[in-house]
Amino acid sequence: MSRPSPSRTDRVDFRATGDPALLEASDRGDSHLLTYRQLYELWERQQWAVQDIDFSRDRADWHERIPPDERFVRMYGLSSFFIGEQRVAAELGPMIWACPQEDMRIFLCTQIADEARHVAFFDRFYEQVGVLEGETLEARLQETSPHLNPEFGELFDELLHRRVQRLAAEPEDLEALVEAVTIYHMVIEGMLALTGQHFIIDYNEAQGTLPGFVEGFTNVARDEHRHVAFGSRLLRDMASAEPRYGEAIQRALAEVAPAADGVLRPRFIQDENAQIFGASVAETREFAMHALQRRLKVIGLATAA
Numbered sequence: 001m002s003r004p005s006p007s008r009t010d011r012v013d014f015r016a017t018g019d020p021a022l023l024e025a026s027d028r029g030d031s032h033l034l035t036y037r038q039l040y041e042l043w044e045r046q047q048w049a050v051q052d053i054d055f056s057r058d059r060a061d062w063h064e065r066i067p068p069d070e071r072f073v074r075m076y077g078l079s080s081f082f083i084g085e086q087r088v089a090a091e092l093g094p095m096i097w098a099c100p101q102e103d104m105r106i107f108l109c110t111q112i113a114d115e116a117r118h119v120a121f122f123d124r125f126y127e128q129v130g131v132l133e134g135e136t137l138e139a140r141l142q143e144t145s146p147h148l149n150p151e152f153g154e155l156f157d158e159l160l161h162r163r164v165q166r167l168a169a170e171p172e173d174l175e176a177l178v179e180a181v182t183i184y185h186m187v188i189e190g191m192l193a194l195t196g197q198h199f200i201i202d203y204n205e206a207q208g209t210l211p212g213f214v215e216g217f218t219n220v221a222r223d224e225h226r227h228v229a230f231g232s233r234l235l236r237d238m239a240s241a242e243p244r245y246g247e248a249i250q251r252a253l254a255e256v257a258p259a260a261d262g263v264l265r266p267r268f269i270q271d272e273n274a275q276i277f278g279a280s281v282a283e284t285r286e287f288a289m290h291a292l293q294r295r296l297k298v299i300g301l302a303t304a305a
């Protein structure tokens, strides 16, 4: 079974997030989840700056070393992240209003800043490396949209957006909050983003390509582990308070599973065993499910698979 590579996910700063997917003890349901306040304090210690990253080698790699057909495949993975970061940053506001405790709201304010930084990271990569022709952030977002598949739109613009719209109208609907956190933190960040990041970073490290991108994307991954650790904590607290919240988690997971699975498979890949970023669709799915199972165990729910 695919596991996070020891070189990266055994790093002290990654494991410090307490994301259950990184810890063997999670297989036994042992919990090392931080409190909301501790997660805030960790955010203060884990700052980084997009403007400090040097993309000059990346520019040379992109135009001189990476062949055009491979650039096309890479664009799929990058577009999903660029647009995904922009979408989730836009959805967090109503989720903050709906959180029942001040410590939760304070942490999610840090997460909005992180997601904005992630958008800025991709935008600067595209601009400095010269990947796109658009001259503004909006133009670059628009230019990358055709690389996405329909399941991406379904997951972000329908399944997540519908819950967030509900929270904007009824912030006291805690079941809708639990469903939104399940889709955002468990599925989009935990299953999709962190899985893509794992294989894309490994692939670039193995190929010796895009060192500036790898540096920034590793920082993005560390942020995402912290976000998922928050989501795991919130869902465990809610599910242990009332069984109906545990049921809401399972309901949301079941509803979004087909769309989530579709996002892991690019439109141009028909064969489950075809390799993209050094791994097959089957391998990436297995990696995502293993991470989900560990987190669900720590939340206190039976595994979905």
Ligand SMILES: [Fe+2]
Pocket (backbone or CB within 6 Å): 085, 114, 115, 118, 224
């Ligand atoms: Fe992000």
Ligand SMILES: [Fe+2]
Pocket (backbone or CB within 6 Å): 115, 189, 223, 224, 227
């Ligand atoms: Fe995130």
